Amino acid sequence: MAKQITGLDLSVIVPFYNEEGNIKPLYEEIKEVLISTGKSYEMVFVNDGSKDKTLERAIEIAESDPTVHVIDLLRNSGQTAALMAGLDQTCGDVIISMDGDGQNDPKGIVKLLEELEKGYSVVSGWRKDRQDKEISRKLPSRIANKLISKVSGVHLHDYGCALKAYKREVVEQVRLYGEMHRFVPIYTVWQGGKISEVPVNHRARVHGESKYGLNRIFKVLLDLLLVMFMERYMTKPIYVFGGVGFLSLALSVLTAIWAIFLKIFDGKSFVETPLPILVGTFFTTGILCILMGLLAELMMRTYFEAQDKKTYQIKGHYNFKGSKIT
Structure with a gap:
């Protein structure tokens, strides 16, 4: 129609x-x-x-x-x-x-x-x-x-x-x-x-x-x-994915420290706890989230630039002729 x-x-x-x-x-x-x-x-x-x-x-x-x-x-x-x-x-x-x-x-x-x-x-x-x-x-x-x-x-x-x-x-x-x-x-x-x-x-x-x-x-x-x-994040998705990624990496480090602490002071072997698995899971998740954030950034730049879209909106012009000042 x-x-x-x-x-x-x-x-x-x-x-x-x-x-x-x-x-x-x-x-x-x-x-x-x-x-x-x-x-x-x-x-x-x-x-x-x-x-x-x-x-x-x-x-x-x-x-x-x-x-x-x-x-x-x-x-x-x-x-x-x-x-x-x-x-x-x-x-x-x-x-x-x-x-x-x-x-x-x-x-x-x-x-x-x-x-x-x-x-x-x-x-x-x-x-x-x-x-x-x-x-x-x-x-x-x-x-x-x-x-x-x-x-x-x-x-x-x-x-x-x-x-x-x-x-x-x-x-x-x-x-x-x-x-x-x-x-x-x-x-x-x-x-x-x-x-x-x-x-x-x-x-x-x-x-x-x-x-x-x-x-x-x-x-x-x-x-x-x-x-x-x-x-909030369409023009900056890396803030979301990167934030989650760094949080996951931080959890990976803390979990590793905890596992080492138990090994030294409590005599627990690494294989006696699930902590090594959590370390690997948090670390992998963190890296993947950061990489996804970088990929999302590239996609959003392609989205805006390929369609000539702006990341801002102009409400109006006042006393503006659009000529370049030389």
């Missing part, structure tokens, strides 16, 4: 996976809200490898409404990949994302836009009165939100709410993988942008079944670890 013509105010991206019963009523609600804003808009429905009749329903809607575009992914790739597929094909100045299960109330779009106009780069919805099961959905979400806020330093009540509004220039600089769509507010703050959060209405699911389980919290935590690593 080719990218749509430019000049639109809003692009609404909705990923769907086995939501044939939700897509038509959700479309009608979104359209009513978008018309009420008075802005030009498009809707991008991403079929994320559905096995039911979601794609057929989406195509029927698109054939009757030229503002609706449908992207059909080859297989189920996950919410983040579906969102990126939509982002790559949209052209609105403001991007709005939401779930396709009907639990996000489209009326919240108006709240997001009002907040965005106050100068924020990203506005996230907050499902303050969430209509989900307490143990399997709400409790893990609260734990994950507190942990993400603590680790990242970016405090939001509800990272998992899919209803968000972004200014295009923010999301164009981010490539998302795994479950990283929820971390866009963190990227925004790290890049110097401003974020906000507004309470939005959350509804109980009417059709279909939830696709999320408790195992998702572990995926989110692993992605958070990756995000933190990329932010």
Whole structure:
């Protein structure tokens, strides 16, 4: 699918996976809200490898409404990949994302836009009165939100709410993988942008079944670890690998000293303890970590230089003509 013509105010991206019963009523609600804003808009429905009749329903809607575009992914790739597929094909100045299960109330779009106009780069919805099961959905979400806020330093009540509004220039600089769509507010703050959060209405699911389980919290935590690593050490991975390597070498030396101490003062032979094996293990691990750090450094330099990427971002120029001073 080719990218749509430019000049639109809003692009609404909705990923769907086995939501044939939700897509038509959700479309009608979104359209009513978008018309009420008075802005030009498009809707991008991403079929994320559905096995039911979601794609057929989406195509029927698109054939009757030229503002609706449908992207059909080859297989189920996950919410983040579906969102990126939509982002790559949209052209609105403001991007709005939401779930396709009907639990996000489209009326919240108006709240997001009002907040965005106050100068924020990203506005996230907050499902303050969430209509989900307490143990399997709400409790893990609260734990994950507190942990993400603590680790990242970016405090939001509800990272998992899919209803968000972004200014295009923010999301164009981010490539998302795994479950990283929820971390866009963190990227925004790290890049110097401003974020906000507004309470939005959350509804109980009417059709279909939830696709999320408790195992998702572990995926989110692993992605958070990756995000933190990329932010702090992407341009200097040797600090991580080298640090672990030197720690391992230090443990190797201490273990060797301990083994020698036992040999001299306690009369224990080296073969009577596992200490020599630990010495070798720590030493080998240390050397390998340092070598991996050097390799990672070479890879990152190749990544930046081959694509002419910069390790910095310029916010603006003031009284600067770009001419060389001679």
